[in-house]
Amino acid sequence: MSVLSVRDLGIEYQTTGGGVPAVRGVDLEVDRGEVLGLAGESGCGKSTIAGAILRLLPVKTRITGRIELDGNDILELTPGKLRAVRWTAGSIVFQGAMHAMNPVQRIGEQIMEPILVHGQSGEREARIRAGTLLEQVGLPTRRLDDYPHELSGGQKQRIMIAMALACSPSLIVADEPTTALDVMVQAQVLQLLRTLQHDLGLALLFITHDLSVLVEVADRLAIMYAGKIVEQGGAEAVFHSPAHPYTKALAAAFPAIGDMRFRGRPSGLGGDPPDPQQIPSGCPFHPRCAEVTPACSSVTPELWTAGPARLAACVHVSGAPALEGVSR
Amino acid sequence: MSDPQPEPDVAELGVPVVEVERLEVNFKGRVGFFAGLLGRKGSDAKAVDGVSITLHEGEVLALAGESGCGKTTTARAIMGLLIPDAGTIRYRGEPLARSRRGLRGYRRQVQMVFQDPTAALNPRQTIYEIVAEGLRIHGVPGGPDAKTEDELVARALSRAGLRPPERFYLLYPHELSGGQRQRVVIAGALVVDPSVIVADEPVSNLDASVRGEILALLMKLREEFRISILIVTHDLGLAWTVADRVAVMYLGRVVEVGPAEEVLQRPKHPYTKALLNVVPEAGGTERPILQGEPPDPTRIPKGCRFHPRCPVVASGRAERIGILNRCVGEDLALEELAPGHDVACYLTGLGEEP
Amino acid sequence: MQTLDPTPSEPPVLVGEPANLVPPKSPRRIGWARRRRALSAFWKTYRRSRMGMVGLVMMILFILLAVVGPFFVPAKDVSVAFATGKPFQPPTVHWLLGTDNFGRSVLSLIVVGSRISLIVGFAATVVTMVLGAGIGIASGFYGGKTDTLLNALTNWFLVIPWIALAIVMASILGPTLLNIILIIGITSWAGTARLVRAQALTVKERPYVERARALGGGDLHTIAHHILPNVMPVIFANTVLTVALSILAETTLSLLGLGDPNSISWGGIINEAFQAGALSAGYWWWIIPPGVMIVLVVLAFTMCGYALDEIINPRLRAR
Numbered sequence A: 001m002s003v004l005s006v007r008d009l010g011i012e013y014q015t016t017g018g019g020v021p022a023v024r025g026v027d028l029e030v031d032r033g034e035v036l037g038l039a040g041e042s043g044c045g046k047s048t049i050a051g052a053i054l055r056l057l058p059v060k061t062r063i064t065g066r067i068e069l070d071g072n073d074i075l076e077l078t079p080g081k082l083r084a085v086r087w088t089a090g091s092i093v094f095q096g097a098m099h100a101m102n103p104v105q106r107i108g109e110q111i112m113e114p115i116l117v118h119g120q121s122g123e124r125e126a127r128i129r130a131g132t133l134l135e136q137v138g139l140p141t142r143r144l145d146d147y148p149h150e151l152s153g154g155q156k157q158r159i160m161i162a163m164a165l166a167c168s169p170s171l172i173v174a175d176e177p178t179t180a181l182d183v184m185v186q187a188q189v190l191q192l193l194r195t196l197q198h199d200l201g202l203a204l205l206f207i208t209h210d211l212s213v214l215v216e217v218a219d220r221l222a223i224m225y226a227g228k229i230v231e232q233g234g235a236e237a238v239f240h241s242p243a244h245p246y247t248k249a250l251a252a253a254f255p256a257i258g259d260m261r262f263r264g265r266p267s268g269l270g271g272d273p274p275d276p277q278q279i280p281s282g283c284p285f286h287p288r289c290a291e292v293t294p295a296c297s298s299v300t301p302e303l304w305t306a307g308p309a310r311l312a313a314c315v316h317v318s319g320a321p322a323l324e325g326v327s328r
Numbered sequence B: 001m002s003d004p005q006p007e008p009d010v011a012e013l014g015v016p017v018v019e020v021e022r023l024e025v026n027f028k029g030r031v032g033f034f035a036g037l038l039g040r041k042g043s044d045a046k047a048v049d050g051v052s053i054t055l056h057e058g059e060v061l062a063l064a065g066e067s068g069c070g071k072t073t074t075a076r077a078i079m080g081l082l083i084p085d086a087g088t089i090r091y092r093g094e095p096l097a098r099s100r101r102g103l104r105g106y107r108r109q110v111q112m113v114f115q116d117p118t119a120a121l122n123p124r125q126t127i128y129e130i131v132a133e134g135l136r137i138h139g140v141p142g143g144p145d146a147k148t149e150d151e152l153v154a155r156a157l158s159r160a161g162l163r164p165p166e167r168f169y170l171l172y173p174h175e176l177s178g179g180q181r182q183r184v185v186i187a188g189a190l191v192v193d194p195s196v197i198v199a200d201e202p203v204s205n206l207d208a209s210v211r212g213e214i215l216a217l218l219m220k221l222r223e224e225f226r227i228s229i230l231i232v233t234h235d236l237g238l239a240w241t242v243a244d245r246v247a248v249m250y251l252g253r254v255v256e257v258g259p260a261e262e263v264l265q266r267p268k269h270p271y272t273k274a275l276l277n278v279v280p281e282a283g284g285t286e287r288p289i290l291q292g293e294p295p296d297p298t299r300i301p302k303g304c305r306f307h308p309r310c311p312v313v314a315s316g317r318a319e320r321i322g323i324l325n326r327c328v329g330e331d332l333a334l335e336e337l338a339p340g341h342d343v344a345c346y347l348t349g350l351g352e353e354p
Numbered sequence C: 001m002q003t004l005d006p007t008p009s010e011p012p013v014l015v016g017e018p019a020n021l022v023p024p025k026s027p028r029r030i031g032w033a034r035r036r037r038a039l040s041a042f043w044k045t046y047r048r049s050r051m052g053m054v055g056l057v058m059m060i061l062f063i064l065l066a067v068v069g070p071f072f073v074p075a076k077d078v079s080v081a082f083a084t085g086k087p088f089q090p091p092t093v094h095w096l097l098g099t100d101n102f103g104r105s106v107l108s109l110i111v112v113g114s115r116i117s118l119i120v121g122f123a124a125t126v127v128t129m130v131l132g133a134g135i136g137i138a139s140g141f142y143g144g145k146t147d148t149l150l151n152a153l154t155n156w157f158l159v160i161p162w163i164a165l166a167i168v169m170a171s172i173l174g175p176t177l178l179n180i181i182l183i184i185g186i187t188s189w190a191g192t193a194r195l196v197r198a199q200a201l202t203v204k205e206r207p208y209v210e211r212a213r214a215l216g217g218g219d220l221h222t223i224a225h226h227i228l229p230n231v232m233p234v235i236f237a238n239t240v241l242t243v244a245l246s247i248l249a250e251t252t253l254s255l256l257g258l259g260d261p262n263s264i265s266w267g268g269i270i271n272e273a274f275q276a277g278a279l280s281a282g283y284w285w286w287i288i289p290p291g292v293m294i295v296l297v298v299l300a301f302t303m304c305g306y307a308l309d310e311i312i313n314p315r316l317r318a319r
């Protein structure tokens, strides 16, 4: 059963410089006990999707499509109902959140806050629950009485995870949860997230710009470019045989130690991601694509079948309609 | 696919360009605001505690390790940006001058690339002014093939991959993408024709997709202009793609140094192995991840400074093979394991693998 | 895999920049083009502030008055000996603002006095800014003992009442125009210095300052190219406000009889009126018009200063 289902989501920020179409028709599905990795360059719209799921975007923002979280139609909820759904149905761990902790409030109180706000239990039970959560994220219960400044960056991010778990949500959205952390700490936090997700049977939407982070975490992957999903499929399959040229470039950017093909040859993607207000015609990736064909600037690829349980938005994939001058 | 590069042989190393010997840098104790209120005193941090590394001509040397192990401090000391408490730094055999004049001449040869390109660029300067800054400090070089300031700026920008250069002259840093900003920083270093570049985590603040391009640019500079590069990184995967040699640091010391192929494929120090375990790999085999917090240079453990986290100690193996006493009690230095491959671990004396 | 091609793909070409922007070639022209662009962007924002525009128009009128006005006033109009009017004449069609005790036209006095008032305002501001910026930068940038010393000095000047210091200095130095300017400058730099020091302290920690050092730049280079340009916007709005404060300070000193008796300023006119008993005798035309001028000029500079502050400082905060 899918915990999160996003249908044809379109999001346009309203600014003084006009509308910014940050997300342009996205479908996503996350099942119970599943980790969906959402990857793409900065600015492609990942955080915007995360914000839409919990309706955390600026009020003026135009949102179209449908978001269903745990059976609730998020975009149609009344403000009161929305508050009830936030944190109990879905919660979020963001990158900068560890700087957003209240510096003068003890850790324990901060973890208890969502539990008390949602009236899930009284003060005493909430404190017991906070202690349990702390242990779940690998910190001793006595840390409840610490202040945030007494914790390291990795420990703060663990606390953020504990807070996200506080009301036993069905879905956790993790938006770049490890980006600012040190390698070793990053690995620890990833390991923790994976264990928790597995043990609690959570649905996890894991967002990052660094595809390599997703390798060991995600079951399925969705690759995003310029506000759209361009490739989707099982994590292993997408890594080892990427179908979309963009995914190929992303996957090639992370080297395997011992593989001589990478020695002395760093590779990456040239050019810059497009400005959402000036998205190139046809396939939005065509100005940077290594396999571009003459058809690419006019044909807008849709998510066509690219193998078993695989979709990719590129004219080269097997499911694409026949086009002149395009080889598969 | 073309042939793999020939493995760099130790005998092939060029002449030493920058030699760092037993470098030590201490920072006076600082306390946080809250801790200060509680009357706590900070203790001194031995950020760098006896580091010796050599950068050879035309070489890419990676300095790797967790955050807080002293990589940036080492890099800043090499740039003469801070005064070491002990040790020497030599450039082509000459000790680093401390006079303003001497340092200026040195910095014409040794340039730096910073971790956060956004912060390293003055938001009030145009790209032209930023790149020309080095020339305005050192003067536009004369000579037979003398060029004007803007010719040199244009050349540096296009060498850094910003083409056509004129289009960037009037832009401000905030009008560029992160990758382009880092290219501007590199152009600003290139404009004075340095022979060494010290790059402190040059790609860790960039999007994963543009990292490769910036690294490829650094590799090209090495190839075309024989610039020697010291690249500071916490990512051993990155070291694998660009470095000839790798030096792994832990808590202010180098614990393993050698050719990249050796160090990264056949690590001899348990810490190197732990760092390798956290390089994500497709197919995610379950590998043990080092637990605990990054080390604290205000409290350096006795004996081997890695022993509180060392898996060899934790698993009891150190005790079984009889090195535990030394691990926890006796300080140790780098020892040569093979020509050009040095390790600081009691295991190697016994011929044991980590 | 094709993406592992050893040659990196072509470097990115900037998109979104107007193609018609033909960059100038010489470095000086580039500097100018950049300043022009910054100024026109600034003007666009400034124009939107009604308060700023009203203040600016008033300010320009006052400056015009001070620059050209005195040329239209015959010297004998404001001379004690050759004044043509009768003393203490109330306003009439001929004597628009009446006359003073010597029969001089108050209107002429005000026009002539505008020049001195504004000169004192601007010159004292220059002194304030040079002292404030110099001491603030030295204190913030060099730190250590220099900072301790200069900061103590700044704080000392901040806490002692300026008027007491000004009286002492004026009685020692004597009331000449130059001394008045110096006294106002010396008594009012401390606030600016504190502002500049705070900004210099944050700017010097920025990585681009370290980059300048790594490039080989010395202290003077760093101050001139990185600290000063980042401190200027902070003190710019402050400068305009300081002009207003300096004009007020000049008035205050004149009212206390510490003004230059040989030059005519607005404060001086009011002082003379007081001394001639204008207040008790009801010669309002002798006191109110120069008073209104002072209020208006201070208002004009203050409005500009606040408008500037509103534009410049949010931008600084946002960064």
Ligand SMILES: Nc1ncnc2c1ncn2[C@@H]1O[C@H](COP(=O)(O)OP(=O)(O)O)[C@@H](O)[C@H]1O
Binding pocket: A013, A014, A015, A020, A022, A040, A041, A042, A043, A044, A045, A046, A047, A048, A049, A058, A275, A276
């Ligand atoms: N509040 C906002 N107002 C206007 N534009 C925004 C806002 N937030 C994000 N954007 C724009 O929307 C696009 C997508 O942003 P985001 O979702 O944050 O990307 P990502 O998380 O993938 O890096 C970007 O181009 C960004 O500039």
Ligand SMILES: Nc1ncnc2c1ncn2[C@@H]1O[C@H](COP(=O)(O)OP(=O)(O)O)[C@@H](O)[C@H]1O
Binding pocket: B027, B028, B030, B045, B047, B065, B066, B067, B068, B069, B070, B071, B072, B073, B074, B296, B297
């Ligand atoms: N300016 C400084 N003042 C005090 N301590 C510092 C300073 N710079 C670095 N340190 C300390 O020195 C240690 C090494 O820091 P650094 O060289 O930046 O490590 P790395 O670059 O490997 O992450 C850290 O514990 C850090 O807190």
Ligand code: SF4
Binding pocket: A244, A245, A246, A283, A284, A285, A286, A287, A289, A290, A291, A292, A293, A296, A301, A313, A314, A315, A316
């Ligand atoms: S549709 Fe064309 S431009 Fe787009 S990814 Fe495929 S080949 Fe490249």
Ligand code: SF4
Binding pocket: B269, B270, B271, B304, B305, B306, B307, B310, B311, B312, B313, B318, B323, B327, B344, B345, B346, B347
């Ligand atoms: S010396 Fe001992 S403690 Fe240190 S790394 Fe080697 S085995 Fe571990």
Ligand SMILES: [Mg+2]
Binding pocket: A043, A046, A047, A048, A176
């Ligand atoms: Mg984001």
Ligand SMILES: [Mg+2]
Binding pocket: B068, B071, B072, B073, B201
């Ligand atoms: Mg560092």
